[in-house]
Amino acid sequence: MRLIHRAARLTALALLLQCAFAPMSSQAASVARSVQKTPKKYSIEQFMATTSISGASFSHDEKNILFSSNESGIFNVYSIPVGGGKPVALTKSTVDSHYAVSYFRHDDRILFTRDKGGDEQNHLFVRELDGTEKDLTPGEKLKAAFAGWSQDGKAFYVQSNERDPKYFDLYRYDAKTYERSLLYKTESSLRPVDVSRDGKWIALDKPNTTADSDIYLYNVASQETKHITPHQGTASYNTATFDPASSKLFFTSNDGGEFTSLRSYDLASGKVSEHEKARWDVMGTDFSHNGRFRVTAINQDGTIVQRIVEGAQEKPLVLPKLQGGEMRGATFSDSGNLLAFYVNGDRSPNNLFVYDLRSKKLNQLTQSLNKEIDANDLVEAEVVRFKSFDGVEIPSIFLKPKGASLTNKVPAVVFVHGGPGGQTRRGYNPLFQYLANKGYAVLGINNRGSSGYGKTFYTADDGKHGREPLWDCVEAKTYLASLGYIDPDRIGIMGGSYGGYMTLAALAFRPEAFKVGIDIFGVSNWVRTLESIPPYWEAQRKALYAEIGDPVKDKEFLIETSPLFHAKHIRKPLMVIQGKNDPRVIKPESDEIVEAVKKNQVPVEYVVFDDEGHGFSKKKNQIEANGKMVEFLDKYLKPGLPAAK
Structure with a gap:
């Protein structure tokens, strides 16, 4: 049983599956290009009419699957038959997003979670058989998260910071009565991550820095804690899962190398063994409920590659080949007879499938892309690389709009991901596709400090924010201009969260580099942001200080690298988008940079959503935000042309 709660920036296993495709021959590709029709232009309303879905939990009788969908305009919880049919809404909120967690293991009750207006103060709820709802984690100003089932399904685990806002304690809930008992009291940066199937052990992760971490084992009976990963130098150790026999703890580590490999710790002997190693990061592994299958995810150059093996001999599981993207979010039924997963590609959003391992029958349960949109009008992304100012190679995800050529040069945007330490990956991105459909090239840069490219690259931004990583973004503009079909005078920069900071x-x-900038809930003042981080980030506080700066000891440096204190130099058009309830990058970060830049007599557009936080979950807000962003870009990167509709 693997706990769901993970701290920001520490790698968590996403059970993703990838399907291989035969590449198109150069001759066939040439023919395809020669007959390619002019792509149809779509409105933001059409793009947002596409349905976003996630999550998958089998019912106890394995007849239905629980998942989340924003079909109604806001996320709610739905159930759909494994053989196909119309989804049934089990929650019908019109105010706050509801997200599916799990079916109960022995009946049709469900668990789901929600917060209020994006404030991230999530509670865990149960929907009873009669449709009534009960908050299992009542109280004010607390955050709670489901943390998995016991092996027999008679209990489940929940993490909550109700006792102390800084720490998440681990509770065991009775699945019938909802009575609970405290299983582990957290009083330091040690965080419970996994409970063994026999309930005797709890794995604890301890972040030391954003690149260095340790694992401890807690004996539930003796209440003793043991450090099992002593090491020299910088190395990450992160819990993956206990094995079905509760005899080994699987974990990932890059100790002794650049990339993480999969290893195990024998609980009886203390012996450490290596199981899987790749030229990229092994993200983690997990077992099916019956222990028959093990799934390992590898972050391979911006794409998640999955390995599924069966039995003690670890024979590779043969799955049907699919069209349209990679398989993601694998979930086995308790019997191991059914496998649910999503297929997601650059031109195809998540669609839910179920594969019957006995009959070899595959059912597609959803069709998420708006029927008005032809996938052939969308753009396939590609991985590109360019050399930065000091020779460091910078990997990026690139979308070239159809019709771009030496005689038809197009504008472009450099998009910076969140983090620090995030990564832009292949997969369906409605904003990227909307931009490409409107004639913009998009470069999703993975500047130094991004995850997925080795320990050295990941730590290359430590103590250098606002400098070397930023210079990578400036070099991205040089790269785009070198392509020939990008207009070098019409290149902007945009990003969210840390990417918003990089934009500012x-x-x-x-100020000479980019024509415009779009800051989406980005940091403008590092001193305030680091002083106001949510209390439940306490375990990561020192790690963030070590990478970005201590607001007391490094205040001068943080002021030097905070755009707010240098706003007088901003002379290019700026758009800022903010959620009023954002607990990570609070609204004053945006209020003050907008006020400061306006004093420069520079065009500034400011959009605030009163019912959102650090990200926008409601379709109406996504339509407004994405639509206004493209209108802004059209105004300043496409002068003289009509704005996008």
Whole structure:
């Protein structure tokens, strides 16, 4: 049983499956290009009419699957038959998003979670058989998360910071009565991550820095804690899962190398063994409920590659080949007879499938892409690389709009991911596709400090934010201009969260580089942000200080690298988008940068959503935000042309 709660920036296993495709021959590709029709242009309303879905939990009788969908305009919980049919809404909220967690193991009750307006103060709820709902984690100003089932399904685990806002304690809930008992009291940066199937052990992860971490084992009976990963130098150790026999703890580590490999710790002997190693990061592994299958995810150059093996001999599981993307979010039924997963590609959003391992029958349960959109009008992404100012190679995800050529040069945007330490990957991105459909090239840069490219690359931004990582973004503009079909005078920069900070930093510290900037809930003042991080980030506080700066000891440096204190240099058009309830990058971060830049007599557009937080979950807000972003870009990167509709 693997706990769901994970701290920001520490790698968590996403059970993703990838399907291989035969590449198109150069001759066939040439023919396809020669007969390619002019793509149809779509409105933001059409793009947002596509349904977003996630999660998968089998019912106890394995007849239905629980999942989340924003079909109604806001996320709610749905159930759908494994053989196909119309989804049934089990929650019908019109105010706050509801997300599916799990069916109960022995009946049709469900668990789901929600917060209020994006404030991230999630509670865990149960929907009873009669349709009534009960908050299992009542109280104010607390955050709770489902943390998995016991092996027999008679209990489940929940993490909550109700006792102390800084720490998440682990509770065991009776599945019938909902009575609970405290299983582990957290009083330090040790975080419970997994409980062994026999209930005797709890794995605890301890972040030391954003690149260095340790694992401890807690004996439930003796209440003793043991450090099992002593090491020298910088190395990450992160829990994956206990094995079905509760005899080994599987974990990932990059100790002794650049990339993480899969290893195990024998609980009886203390022996450490290596199980899987790749030229990329092994993200983690997990077992099916019956222990028959083990699934391992590898972050391979911006794409998640999955390995599924069966039995003690670890024979590779043969799955049907699919069209349209990679398989993601694998979930086995308790019997191991059914496998649910999503297929997601650059031109195809998540669709839910069920594969019967006995009959070899495959059912597609959803069709998420708006029927008005032809997938052939969308753009396939590609991985590109360019050399930065100091020779460091920068990997990126690139979308070239159809019709771009040496005689038809197009504008472009550099998109910076969140983090620090995030990664832009292949897969369906409605904003990227909307931009490409409107004639913009999009470069999703993985600047130094991004995850997935080795320990050295990941730590290359430590103590250098606002400098070397920013200079990578400036070099991205040089790369785009070198392609020939990009207009070098019409390149902008945009990003969310840390990417929003990078946007502001580019406009403030390299004002000559980009034509425009769009900051989506980005940091403008590092001192305030680091002082106001949510209390439940306590375990990561020191790690963030070590990478970005201590707001007391490094205040001068943080002021030097905070765009707010250098706003007088921002002379290019700026758009800022903010959620009022954002607990990570609070609203004053955006309020003050907007006010400061307006003093420069620079065009500034400010959009605030009163019912959102750090990200926008409601379709109406996504339509407004994405639509206004493209209108803004059209105004300043496509002068003289009509704005997008």
